[in-house]
Amino acid sequence: DTGVSQDPRHKITKRGQNVTFRCDPISEHNRLYWYRQTLGQGPEFLTYFQNEAQLEKSRLLSDRFSAERPKGSFSTLEIQRTEQGDSAMYLCASSLGRGYTEAFFGQGTRLTVV
């Protein structure tokens, strides 16, 4: 499969625990994005990488959230001290680094904080 893959697909965690999600983008894509979708809303931008550099972070990304993309390949999104409000679908997307190219999305990680 050559698409964007995310792991795990589902995660249930207790409030206060830390969780980490992984995204493997399409191999030749140098841009990688994280979005979050909550019920009744469209996906909301969280952060963006070009290669290994994190170029933008949304104000939605509190200091409990951190994302990395070592060596410009896969990316991880970690949430520390999870809260019930963190329950959402976390989507990863990747795209080529030029022009109007579309972003390709993974299937997402559904996080439930209980």
Next chain:
Amino acid sequence: ILNVEQSPQSLHVQEGDSTNFTCSFPSSNFYALHWYRWETAKSPEALFVMTLNGDEKKKGRISATLNTKEGYSYLYIKGSQPEDSATYLCALRGGGSNYKLTFGKGTLLTVNP
């Protein structure tokens, strides 16, 4: 903050009906408009990337138009089929070096056989 609006929020049609949805966005600071189809338990699937005023794009029974001067895009589905049931999202990419997409809330289409 870019505000992208989609209407209607949800739509139920019968198999064979044609339908259309609207995406409205601020006409200033426009770079590109993306349409996605998102079926349950699958990845959002890119349908179109539209950049020029007056653009019309087509993929099978689905087509889209773009008016950047007045800030709207229409998505049309001709002869809806049950497999067209999905959430249709539009997303705006603004100008500058910011590559992020600002999404609308989507239109949930249900096609009844």
